[in-house]
Amino acid sequence: MPQPEPDEGVLNLFRSTGAYLSGHFRLTSGLHSPEYLQCALVLQHPRHAEKLGQQLAVALMAVAGPQPVNLVASPAIGGLIIGHEVARALGTRFIFAERDAGKMTLRRGFEVTAGETAAVVEDVITTGGSTREVIEALRARGVRVVAAGSIIDRSGGAVDLGVPRVALETLTVISHPPESCPLCAQGIPVVKPGSRPT
Numbered sequence: 001m002p003q004p005e006p007d008e009g010v011l012n013l014f015r016s017t018g019a020y021l022s023g024h025f026r027l028t029s030g031l032h033s034p035e036y037l038q039c040a041l042v043l044q045h046p047r048h049a050e051k052l053g054q055q056l057a058v059a060l061m062a063v064a065g066p067q068p069v070n071l072v073a074s075p076a077i078g079g080l081i082i083g084h085e086v087a088r089a090l091g092t093r094f095i096f097a098e099r100d101a102g103k104m105t106l107r108r109g110f111e112v113t114a115g116e117t118a119a120v121v122e123d124v125i126t127t128g129g130s131t132r133e134v135i136e137a138l139r140a141r142g143v144r145v146v147a148a149g150s151i152i153d154r155s156g157g158a159v160d161l162g163v164p165r166v167a168l169e170t171l172t173v174i175s176h177p178p179e180s181c182p183l184c185a186q187g188i189p190v191v192k193p194g195s196r197p198t
Helices: 011-015 039-043 046-064 080-090 131-140
Strands: 020-026 033-039 071-075 093-100 101-107 117-125 144-154 163-169
Touching: 011 020, 011 039, 011 046, 011 163, 039 046, 039 080, 039 117, 039 144, 046 080, 046 117, 046 144, 046 163, 071 080, 071 131, 080 093, 080 117, 080 144, 093 131, 101 131, 117 131, 131 144
Parallel strands: 071 093, 071 117, 117 144, 144 163
Antiparallel strands: 020 033, 093 101
C-alpha cells in the first residue's frame, strides 16, 4: 500500500498551479458557477499527479472494505490522469469509459470480467453524473464497484453514488441554473473551461 507524502493542502496546490479559477463558468452539469477547478493544470505536473493518486488510493482502500480492488475505471477525459495514477498506486490495471451517442461505454478493446472489483475515479464531482454512468456501465457487465473517489467534491458531500465515496477535498461551491444565474443577469460572458463542448 502506498504511503502518501505530507499533505501541503490540495487547494493550496490548485492555487499554486493556477488551477483554482474565478469568473463565470458553465460546468459539465450545465450549472453556472463563479469558481472553477481546472484539474488539468495540476495534473500536467507528473509529481503532483503521482502524489494525488497515492493519496486517493489510500483513501479509497480505507472505504472499499476488505476486498482487493482489481480494476480502476474513470470517465474520459477528466478522470484519465488521476485514474491512471490511482491504479498505479494500487498496482492494478486501469480502463476508461467514453461517451458514445451520449452514453458512457467501454471501447478501445477494454474488457472486464464478471466478479471483478472496481473503484471508479474522477477528477471533480459536482453532480456525480459521469461517475454514476461509469458505475452503471461496469455493473451491467457484472463488475462489483466497491468505491468511488475524486480529487475534488464540489457538492459539499451531497452526491450519493450508491457506493462508499471519498474526496481529497470537499467544497460547497456556489452554482446556479442558467435561467437564475446572477452572473448572466449582469451580462458577464460565460466560459466553458472543461473537456466537453458547450
